[in-house]
Amino acid sequence: MASSKPITKKVINSPETCVDDNLRGVVALYPKLQLHPKHRVITLRRKNDSGRVAILSGGGSGHEPFAAGLIGPGMLDGAVAGGVFASPPTGNVLYAIAQLYKYNSGGVLVLLGNYAGDRLNFGKAFEKAKIAGIKMESFIVGEDVASSHNKTGGRGMCGEVFLFKMCGAMSAEGYDLQSILNMVEVVHKNMATLGVCLTACSLPGQAPLFEISPTEMELGAGVHGEAGIEKLKMGTAKETVALILDKIISHLKLQADSRVAAMVNNMGGTSLMEMNIIAAEIKDYLDQKQIVLERIYSGHFKTSLEMHGFQICLLHLTEEHQKLFLELLDAPTGAGAWSGGELSTGGEGEHGDDDTLLRDVKRKAASGPALSVSEQKKFRNSLQAAATELIKNEELLNKLDSGCGDGDCGITLKNFGKAILKYLESASLEYPSNVLWELSELAEKDMGGTSGGIYSLGLSAASQCLATATANDRHAWLSALQSAISTISKYGGAEPGDRTMLDTLHSAMKAFEETLETDICTLLVRINEAAERGAKATTSMIAKAGRASYVSREHWRGEDAGARGVAVWLAAALDTLTGHH
Numbered sequence: 001m002a003s004s005k006p007i008t009k010k011v012i013n014s015p016e017t018c019v020d021d022n023l024r025g026v027v028a029l030y031p032k033l034q035l036h037p038k039h040r041v042i043t044l045r046r047k048n049d050s051g052r053v054a055i056l057s058g059g060g061s062g063h064e065p066f067a068a069g070l071i072g073p074g075m076l077d078g079a080v081a082g083g084v085f086a087s088p089p090t091g092n093v094l095y096a097i098a099q100l101y102k103y104n105s106g107g108v109l110v111l112l113g114n115y116a117g118d119r120l121n122f123g124k125a126f127e128k129a130k131i132a133g134i135k136m137e138s139f140i141v142g143e144d145v146a147s148s149h150n151k152t153g154g155r156g157m158c159g160e161v162f163l164f165k166m167c168g169a170m171s172a173e174g175y176d177l178q179s180i181l182n183m184v185e186v187v188h189k190n191m192a193t194l195g196v197c198l199t200a201c202s203l204p205g206q207a208p209l210f211e212i213s214p215t216e217m218e219l220g221a222g223v224h225g226e227a228g229i230e231k232l233k234m235g236t237a238k239e240t241v242a243l244i245l246d247k248i249i250s251h252l253k254l255q256a257d258s259r260v261a262a263m264v265n266n267m268g269g270t271s272l273m274e275m276n277i278i279a280a281e282i283k284d285y286l287d288q289k290q291i292v293l294e295r296i297y298s299g300h301f302k303t304s305l306e307m308h309g310f311q312i313c314l315l316h317l318t319e320e321h322q323k324l325f326l327e328l329l330d331a332p333t334g335a336g337a338w339s340g341g342e343l344s345t346g347g348e349g350e351h352g353d354d355d356t357l358l359r360d361v362k363r364k365a366a367s368g369p370a371l372s373v374s375e376q377k378k379f380r381n382s383l384q385a386a387a388t389e390l391i392k393n394e395e396l397l398n399k400l401d402s403g404c405g406d407g408d409c410g411i412t413l414k415n416f417g418k419a420i421l422k423y424l425e426s427a428s429l430e431y432p433s434n435v436l437w438e439l440s441e442l443a444e445k446d447m448g449g450t451s452g453g454i455y456s457l458g459l460s461a462a463s464q465c466l467a468t469a470t471a472n473d474r475h476a477w478l479s480a481l482q483s484a485i486s487t488i489s490k491y492g493g494a495e496p497g498d499r500t501m502l503d504t505l506h507s508a509m510k511a512f513e514e515t516l517e518t519d520i521c522t523l524l525v526r527i528n529e530a531a532e533r534g535a536k537a538t539t540s541m542i543a544k545a546g547r548a549s550y551v552s553r554e555h556w557r558g559e560d561a562g563a564r565g566v567a568v569w570l571a572a573a574l575d576t577l578t579g580h581h
Contacts, residue, residue, distance in 0.1 A: 005207035008306075015205035019061045019083055026068045027351060030336045033071055035351040039095040040088060042068040043078035045348070046103040053171045053180055054078065054104035056096055057111045057164060059118050059156075060085045062203075063223055065337035066302040070161060074333030075168035077104065083448070084203055084305075085224045087117030090444045090456060091358070093125035097136060098357040107135035107177040111163055111184070113156025114142030115224075116492055120453025123491035124444070124460065132360060137181050139163075143313065145194040145251045146220025146229050152493035155222055157193040158265035158302040159313045162329075169331035187325070190318060192251045194244050195311030197221035197228065197267060201304050219243070223267065223304045237274070241281040241312070248314050249289065256290035259322060261329060264296070265311040268303035275299075278310055294322075295329055300337070368433035369472035376429040382573040383435075384424055389572035390417035390565070397568075401561035409561035412451040413569075419446040432472065436463035436480075451562065454488055454501065461487035474523065478512050485509060499541035501562035507534025508570060521578055528574045535559055535567035 012018045019040065026042060027035045034045045057067040058080035067079035080096040082088035093110075100108045110126070112118045119140060129136055141163060144154035163184055170180045196217045200208040202225075209225045212218060217240070218228030235243070254260070264278055279298050286293045294317055317325050371379060390413045397410030419442045429435055440459035443452050462480035469476035485505050489495055496506035511530030515523050538560040 007205060007207055008202035010202075010204055012204055015203070018204045019081060022061060022064065023068065023081060026336075030072075033068075033336075036095065036099065036353045037351060038353045039092040040081040041078060041092060041096045041099060042071060042081075043096070043099055044071060044073075048103070050104050051106060052104060052174060053106040053177050054100035054108045055111065055164065055167045055171055055180075056080070056100055056108055057160065058082070058088055058093070058096065059113055059115070060087060060224065062201075062225075062305045063302045065300060066158075066161065067164070069337035070164050070301075070335045072333055072335030073168075074172050074331055075164050075335035077168075077171075082117075086449055087115065087121045087453065089448065089452070090121045090124040090128070093122050094128050095353075095358060097125060097129045097134060098132070099354060101129075101134045101136070102354070102357065105135075106171075107137070109167060109177060109180055109184075110136065110138040111160060111167070112138065112140055113160060114140050114153050115155065116152075116494075117450040117453055119152075119493060120450060120457055120488075120491050121444075124453065124457050127460075131363075135177065137177055139181065139184050139188070141188060143188065143191050143193050144220075144222070145192050145247055147222075148192075148251065151495075151498065157195070157223060157313065158263055158311050159188075159191045159193045159315070161265075161301045162191060162261070162263060162313065162315055163187060164335075165331075165333065166325070166328040168333060168335075169328040172331065183324075183328075186318075186321060187315065190252065190316040191313060192248045193265075193311050193313040194219075194248055195221055195265070195267065195309055196232075196240060196244065197304075197307050197309030198234070199269065199308040200227070201225050201268060201307040203305070217309075221267070221304070221307070221309055223302055225304055225307065237277045238281050238284075241278060242285055244312050245282065245285050245289075245314075248312065249291070252314060252316050254289075254291055254314075254316060257292065259292040259294050259317040260286070261295040261315045261317060261325070262286075262293060262297070263301065263313040263315075264298040265301045265313065266299060266303065267307040267309040267311065268300070269306040269308035270310050275310065278312075282312060294326060363437060367431040368467040368469050369476065370430050371432060371472060375472070378577060379429050379432065379435070380424060382576040383420060383429075385572040385576040386569035387417035387420035387424075389568050390414060391421075393565075393568050397561045397565050400558055400564055408449065409451060409565060412447045412449050413565050416443055416447045416452075416455065417569075433463050433466035433469075436460075436466060451565075454492060454562070457491055458484035458488045458505075474512075474516060474520075478509070478516065481505070481509050481512060497541065499538045499560045499563070501560070501566045503538050503541070503560070504531050504534040504563045504566040504570070507531055507537070508566075524574045524578050528571055531567050531570045535563040538563045 027033050034043050054077035056078045060082045062084040070076050078100050080088045080092050097108050112122045141156040141160045142154040143159040144157045148154040198217050200210045202208045210227050216231050217234050219230045220228035275298050394410035394414040401409035436459050440456045443455035462484040465480040465483040494500045508527050508531040511526045515526045
């Protein structure tokens with residue numbers, strides 16, 4: 001049913017082109033930046049090796065100027081953009097890493113926000129980069145106070161920009177990769193962010209994401225358009241700043257005589273007058289607490305489209321590191337979002353991608369045990385059944401996902417199902433390891449979002465496990481399932497019991513382990529039954545990871561969509577193998 005709320009007006013060409021049009025605008029404003037349009041990557045233009053460490057970040061679009069607008073000498077060397085509020089796909093992240101490493105032999109440090117989609121898609125890119133021999137390190141930033149008690153840690157907010165500035169300054173001074181990473185770890189422990197919003201934002205071509213009463217505000221709002229953790233009565237600037245700083249100071253355990261740097265982040269729709277008032281109140285409040293405000297920065301750093309709201313981030317300038325931290329904050333930068341400067345003077349050459357970069361960043365040939373002709377036929381039939389069932393269940397999975405997610409679980413799994421059916425038209429199924437790897441690549445390219453990252457990582461891990469197996473037997477497939485679950489948990493941050501797809505997979509795995517030595521028909525039936533129980537059990541679970549963990553429990557309805565999705569395709573595949581389909 002269409003929304004009864006009116007679509008918000010935006011000055012764009014179309015919702016479909018707004019991300020790419022935005023990137024074209026960034027390089028139009030700052031021609032010394034290089035756009036790689038097919039991969040939605042922007043980098044500093046370089047012809048020679050800098051010899052130093054490159055700093056890379058990125059994530060969903062809609063947070064401008066984060067991150068492409070913060071590229072420049074003394075800050076980021078590159079950024080990779082996803083769709084609006086969606087993680088960039090693995091291939092684009094890998095391209096950005098490879099592009100920066102080509103011109104920065106000191107290595108690449110990737111900073112990413114603590115969000116499931118980013119962790120998964122960036123995570124697979126990191127694994128591929130390491131296989132390719134690229135020197136790199138990564139750090140997940142999550143300094144949000146409102147979500148700090150979440151199992152996977154706080155979300156990444158505007159504090160990431162402090163790290164862009166400080167890492168960029170260290171790189172410019174010639175620090176090595178490990179030294180910069182060590183500094184990041186210290187800074188991360190000593191900063192915290194919290195904010196409020198007065199109105200919701202709206203995705204291009206859509207109505208506002210939620211409603212707030214004119215007399216209320218949301219405490220703990222995120223930068224992906226999500227509401228906060230608590231509705232509060234609207235207060236004055238002084239009262240609101242005091243409320244936020246009380247919580248940040250408590251979180252960081254600051255005392256009188258502590259020294260701090262502050263950042264006031266405009267979430268997109270807050271006037272400059274309001275921002276100035278907020279800055280004044282921050283200074284007055286900290287003076288009253290006898291906390292020394294050494295630096296304060298205000299502006300659009302990491303926005304949430306047109307959301308009316310702001311965040312405050314405090315960085316504790318500890319006695320041990322105060323001198324270095326201030327030097328890094330004060331170091332010169334030519335990043336465009338700070339002000340017009342060197343990058344505005346023009347650049348040379350056309351924009352284009354370096355299509356040679358990813359030719360060697362591929363999986364080495366790996367086959368593992370082979371299937372007989374009859375086994376290949378069963379494998380093909382089970383994959384076809386699984387894919388067809390995913391397509392049929394689009395509406396159900398979207399509905400389950402609409403309460404606590406973004407309502408697209410059914411769409412993404414349908415896309416995967418269609419891609420699998422097309423793949424099966426011409427694919428060889430002789431080597432299961434190769435098939436699972438190719439399905440992993442399909443998930444990466446055709447699904448998108450968090451689900452694409454999860455399936456891609458899980459399938460690639462299972463593939464690598466089967467590649468080293470000595471026989472195509474139940475022991476090999478159990479090991480592959482265990483490896484997939486372990487890898488998804490590693491990068492996604494979730495565990496069984498957290499109300500995610502892992503609950504279905506883990507339940508199936510336990511049944512697999514317990515009935516491993518029984519006859520094949522009984523084994524498959526037990527796995528299927530356990531998967532169904534695992535999916536149903538998520539109905540009463542408390543979400544501890546993923547997007548559902550960021551919203552109030554009142555929005556959870558029924559089973560977890562991802563968990564049900566696994567049960568859908570697994571049942572279809574197993575029923576085909578047992579002859580029940």
